[in-house]
Amino acid sequence: MDKLAQIASQLTEKRNLPEFKAGDTITVHFKIKEGDKERIQQYQGVVVQRKGTGVTKTFTVRKNSGGVGVERIFPDNSPFIDKIDVNKRGVVRRARIYYIRELTGKKARIKEKIVNTNA
């Protein structure tokens, strides 16, 4: 790690997010402020890409909301992310699955990766 990145990571709090990559289905528990009340909203979808490095890393989550595709970009270090659940590990051949934007219905499914937990 170069010196600048090292300093930058000192300035930000360490987050313990689970590891996930493009093709995985995740649920982001996102804190939303309404007036002075805070509540947690869940946003579930497929990870389209992981982008950036270090403290400026982000990920894009795509979901289908009432027939309309919605994509949301979250910074990894956002203090509004309460936690992230990984629901499914997907089998994809790309690091950025933009092709999923053109697909609908049965074609937009992603094969699930079988993770061997006994090993």
Next chain:
Amino acid sequence: MTSLFSAAGKNIPCTIIEAGPCVVTQVKTVEKDGYNAVQLAFEERKEKHTSAAMKGHFEKANTTPKRKVVEFRHFTEERSTGETISVDLFNEGEFVDVIGTSKGKGFQGVVKRHGFSGVGMQTHGQHNRLRAPGSLGASSYPSRVFKGMRMAGRTGGARVKVQNLEVLKVIPEQNLIVVQGAIPGPKGSYVMIEK
């Protein structure tokens, strides 16, 4: 550049700058030099790379040879030779100006260099003039191109001052300050910070 999250959860773009410690190597006065200034030196330099003249200059201030020597005018406080100035000078929430040399861009056309809008159309008989500057002026009068007409040429690599950047953080242990936004020049370049 990097980014920080504020207490309100806002993602703020920022730049980390190593500021100091600087040693005062000379104090210039109106009586002696015709103007007031404080000369600061920053970053160690190997003795074998320093000329004899500069060695003598640093010896006068009782310091080791330094890489960068810069004069600052308008210092509000009295400074004496040999004194060390560190990041303590800056406080969080203050606004500073940062002066540096911008990244060199080489020979560039008028669209990038001066923000011309180009010709604007790709069709209607247009074929290779999309980013052209257009007319340089009138014809028989004045019969010449005015001085200072903005044209293509070397871009960047010039002294640039960015004003009013907020100091987000001061880290005295590592001599660092974090300012909001971007500053001129590539990573690792030298800049001047003014309060």
